[in-house]
Amino acid sequence: MSVWAQEASESEKKSSCITCHLEMGDELAAPIEGMKEDVHDRQGLSCEDCHGGDPTVGFDGDMEASMDPEKGYIGIPKRTEIPQFCARCHSDPNYMRRFNPRVSTDQLSRYKTSTHGKLLEQGDTKVATCTDCHGVHGIRTAKDARSAVYPLNIPETCGQCHADEEYMQDYRIPTNQIEEFKQSVHGMALLEKGDQAAPACNDCHGNHGANPPGAPSIAFVCGQCHLNNSELFFESPHKEAFDEMGLPECETCHGNHAIEHPTDAMVGAGEQSICTDCHEEDSKGYVTAVAMRQQIEKLKSQMSLADSLVTKAERAGMQVSEAQFKLNDADDALIKARTTVHSLSVSQMSAVTEEGMKLSEEALQTGREALAELQFRRKGLAVSMVVICILAIGLYMKIKDVDKKHPLRTSDKLT
Template sequence: MWLNEVKGAFMRSALAVLVLTVPAGTALAQADNCRDCHMAIEDEDGPAHKSVRDIHIQKGLGCVECHGGDVSLEDMDEVRAAAGYRGVPTHRQVPQFCARCHSDAAYMRGHNPALPTDQLDKYRTSVHGIRLFEHRDAKVANCISCHSVHEIGDAKMPHSSTHPANLAQMCGKCHSDADYMAEYGIPTTQVEDYTGSVHGIALLERGDLGAPACNDCHGNHGAAPPGVSSLSAVCGNCHAVESDYFDGSPHKAPFEELGFPMCETCHSNHAIVRPLDEMVGTSEPAVCLQCHTADDGTVAFATADTISRALGQLVAAHGGADSLLSEAIEKGMMTTDEEFRLKEVRQALIQARTLVHSFDADSVLPRVELGLEKADIVKTNAAALIDEYYFRRKGLGFATLFITVLVIALYIKVRRVDRRLRS
């Protein structure tokens, strides 16, 4: 404590010097002793220095708004003794400490009317909140585990722990730590799996903000594992077409009955990879084999086989059309119409792959046939363009030969006339 007194005495004299050197009538009214003193006594990563990046401080709130006390006091012991000093909350007190403002709709409206005020209510329903309040578990996330403290940002600030690019790492502080999570018996591979997934690569490597971060599937404050019934909603938020086809498919009812999650069953949750056509069919690595056999009394195997063959045909047709058209392009022919048509073939292929989620051959086949027809037209027309190229070349050859012969004949004729005139 003597250190404090020394510090306090030092600060008092420092502040006195400050007061004396400040020209009369300037900013003194706004003097914030909390911040000034803490800035002076803390090292670089102390609360006051960090808080330069904090949205509360940036928006004009002070230390006193969270911690209480009295900004006009020049001594920490007096601050502690002041009415309303809240000090530092324990792990379990943090949610209420923050919610004093964030759940107060009238207060928040005065500052930022667009901000929701339901964080604590939602947090209470999450696995984190339930364990904190009901099981007094201090290892789960509270507000500051996720938001940091003294450098809290909104989700758009690049330094913010809740910025989409930083989120996986933030959740991973606990969820990737096998020792920390050991007592709960849940996997600790989410961040690793996610980072290598289509979603992780899109968001973290390409900066595609359309791809989900942890909170897009789990929610921010209601961080709970999406249950079977809500799963369709989670993936379907972004993959609406697949979700609609699935709802109309013969899998809808049995999946619900058996408790299979509707997308995760075939795609997994965190380690989602780019699907291949080989995922549908009757041989490895088709996912259909996980549940169906040739003699399970359903049309599943026949359906898988038909769809798989049809997709294979369309891929081959697209490839054939593509290489003929490339040849025509290389030879400098006018190919704009055919290039457009080839895009339609590609489109049909993409749609047919999405239609796999109807798990119904009659839905997939018409789209494949449409693609095959267009591919045939591209092939025919591209072949014709290539023929035309050779025909023109042949024509050009004949023309060149004819002109050469003509020139030679003319030359001979001129020489003869010339000689005759001289003789």
């Protein structure tokens, strides 16, 4: 058990660190305000658990007695020492389990594998250490919306350095990741819709360095969430070809920070096709691209024809809900067909689009029948109107005829 653990129970007592630092005011008192919301404080830890020293002496103003190196006072760590400073607890499973039985204690060992950790070890103090991402006095769990590592706050936290051109000028990397991310499908989903299923920076890069960029496992990162695309890609001819050429997998076609909503125009031989970037006319890749696009377009036009007929029938008050269900299912097939682009197999796509074609043909048929029925009902209505008119005219003539034969007398009218 670490010395820190033994001291934890003492922290309940009145602390001279707090008493004196409050008196000193300003910067020396600021940590106390911050600590009120800190996870460490909630666990009963206090100043001396991190900084060392003796909080039971020094109430008389003797700061040396309290902040005494003999009593373990270590003061504030240098930037290069911060990981070790935090890790003396966070890498000690025996100590940490007393507070939380399921806590992980791998932050430091992972951090050492990241670019940040490696460069810090070489003495580069501009990289991120524990306190740059978590703060100092006022550290919160990631679940707390005010935490610097809460998913929605992550881009800002990384952006303190990565979006600061001047700060990053010594390094040969761009400073546009945050800007690009904000406009990407992922950034919009996370930051605008608050959809936490979408990745923040750390979901792709790892919290502490599990998946540093450049590692072959970045492909698995996309695949963790986009399972189907990943499986199809891995079975496709691109897998081996991209590996051989040293091309990143998903990123080659979709990018990384500026990922956009893909469109059908990305497949085929048109101007926006990405297939033609690598495949020459008449090659197998090219022919496949064209065939795939045709499948998708054929299904889309069949669906839109069916949809317009069904909608027309519905507006006229016909019961067409079954056809609408079929069109919804056809739409699901279209979505699946777009995923099968990643297989590069026209037959695999056809299996899906044909199902969609069948459903939209059935919907189309229902739409046609509904409109025919409507036509029939309208004709029926017209015929009955004519019959009613004829009857009405007949009745009118009859009344007139009777009136002529028996005109009303004035005396009758008065009674």
